[in-house]
Amino acid sequence: MTRLSRRDFGKLLAGTALLGSLPSSSFAASEKPVQGGTLRVVMGLEPATQVEILQNAGGAGVGGRVVEGLVTEGLDLSIQPQLATSWSVSDDGLIYTFKLREGVTWHDGTPFTSADVAHTYSFLKDVHPRRRNTFANLVKIDDSDPHTVVLHFSRPAPALLPALNANSAPIVPKHLYEGTDPRTNPWNAKPIGTGPFVFREWVRGSHTLLERNPNYWAPEQPNLDAIIIRYIPDAVTRLAAFEANEVDIGYSTPVPIGELARFKNNPEFKLDTEGYSLGGGLNQIFFNLRFEPFKKLEVRQAVAHAIDINAYIAKVWQGYAIPSPSAIVPAMKHFHDASIKHYAYDPAEAERLLDQAGYPRGADGTRFTVRFTANPFMSQVIDGANFIRSALAEIGIRAEIALYDHPTYIKKLYTEGAFDLDIQVLANGYDPTDGIQRGYHSGNIKEGLAWSNHAHYSNPEVDRIFDEAAYEPNPEKRRALYVELQQILHRDLPAVNLVQYQPVTVSRAALRDHLIDQQNSSTSYARAWLADGGA
């Protein structure tokens, strides 16, 4: 009963806000948030557990709605406070001191303290595939003051802060995780957090239900009464759900990419491309450098010259991508080297290089045949494989596409090395040490390890730059190192970098203030509200 009346009150408020601001042209800015309503989020992938302490899965669980990090990244990539209110770094880059927010309680009523942070980080270091790197040199966590956490590193950790958000390193309560195996802790499936919404239920295969946290630390937040996260695995059914007004928002291009145009021209919907900078989505082709013909640089250059990047963006990505000729995407603006350009689209030059390399066209016009694999994670990558196959056919290279499911793909590429060309979406992540190093550092040529250096690229100069930059506390020096790295990679060409693809968020226009940080599908919705009170 109270819920209904609150929603009606909200509608009334919205009405007055609208009337009051009609004469002004900028009424959007003066709108007052409507209280109440249920937000319906659609996800394609259902997570195996609800908190991201074991992995960064494609499908977010409860995310920042229920669990929080020490900091969060604003849309401009600036680091902003969340559970930490302020922080400082020692001059040598070895000691990070975080002041924690006071008066915060877990959803079960227990006070949140520095012991929770210390306990979470110490087990993330062991179980999380990415935080193992982040915290590799973390030697001591000082939690003697309940509202201060001090992290002591043995080597500088310049990439630390962007890894401490709600998605990468969510803080979970020590009193529920202490003495348990975090991998099998039952609270992973019914998380207790400090966030603006409280976990209510997870019906596997169907949905997760969250309700408003009345004791949230930020005053007057959140606006919404509840959030339903629905898991709909089929993209066409998600499209139907949007059209039938059954969902309010979906992330990472939730509908088939060719259907985005319909939403673009519909005033009831909004398309957003912001909020994906930390993902660093990069689409590239790796060469297997162990075997002929791609052992030869000329052959790799020929492949680069055979690709018309503008046609590739238009046909494969329907325009939702920008060229990324370098290994560090433009979105990672602190490190991206904009001076690098794609190899010119020039099939004649490509043919000349192949002739020179000793691969003349045979009687049937084919120079040689290669095994071409594609990452099954996104359907556009498979479209991309078909595009590249045609482009290579033009210059006399026959590429035979082999499509596998996920585990087979990993086994074939990373254990058996059974490929010549591999079209990938190996993401940059939030920092070069997170997503790029693994693909090019010779120390990461590891048979059987997924996402390792499967091209078998080995250049001592590149290794040196990676090792130096990882611990370089000076931002300018760090950038200079990574610029040098990008130029070497562009010259050596262990991979042809194609595009930074642009994931799209589709939402109902009535949903406001949902886009406040770089967390996309893990965002907290702390300030989000529904102008029509929800459908």
Added chain:
Amino acid sequence: MTLLSRLGFLLLKAVPTVFIVVTLSFFFVQLAPGDIADYIAASSGAATEEGTSALRESLGLDRPILEQLLHYYGTLAQFSLGQSMRFDVPVTELIAARLPSTLLLVGTSITLALALGIAAGAVMALNAGRSKDRLLSAVTLVLYSIPSFWIGLMLIIVFAVQLGWLPTGGAEKIGSRASGFSYLLERGRYLLLPSLALASYYIAIYARLTRSSMLEVIRQDHVRTAVAKGLNRWQVSLRHIVRNALIPVSTMAGMHIAGILGGAVVVETVFSWPGMGRLTYEAINARDYVLLLGILLTSAFVVIIANILVDLLHRVLDPRIGARA
């Protein structure tokens, strides 16, 4: 042989069946390249050597294959289906959450398929060669040849998107507090489209089957006798023709249950129906053989029980069957 001893015999027969199902499935899963550690690495987009090998060790994947199989038999011997490797919860818990909605979907589909199929088949047989027969023949041919996922998508576009009468997917209204009749009505709204999509192919089969077996029965002596006795048209049709024609149909329906359970994967995906089909798909994708074997075992039991029920139904339809045995 009494009914009870027959049931006992059938259940006894199920034990070697289950043993074969488990052993064969175990080896089939092993044939697929990659394992759960590869899958987790692939889906999370990150992996470390230590993490991957620790995972393999904790799940016993580093042991010889025969040892893993014996370990699984050991788990079964304790009347447990084990712990899912992907979800870290007991397999029985995952199956118990999904089985009811799949049984509901499959049960409704079979009922719909039988009711509509037999009705259409009877109309066709009684009007053989006439326009009604031709029209229904064409309709069944269409249903027979169109894949269920496409029918599902078309049903969604027409009834959920265009007309807005029914939901696009899901199994029930989330957070609904409806009870009693309105609850059933609400569930029915979610159930209708997926069960129609799943039933479509079988409607066609049962219609064709009913038609041909009725045409065969119509020519038999007992039907002529019944007409000669002076029974009216309806009594002859229902009691003497349809009832006899139902035996091949019910036999086929019993055999189809396994197929419908399999077909549920596609329909459950299109309608985001939280059932076993999708769980199976996830288990295969993740190479979670403990979960997969649990599902296969459960499905085998469902099929065995369904066949026992069909057996019993046959005795009702044709009392000679029980007597002969």
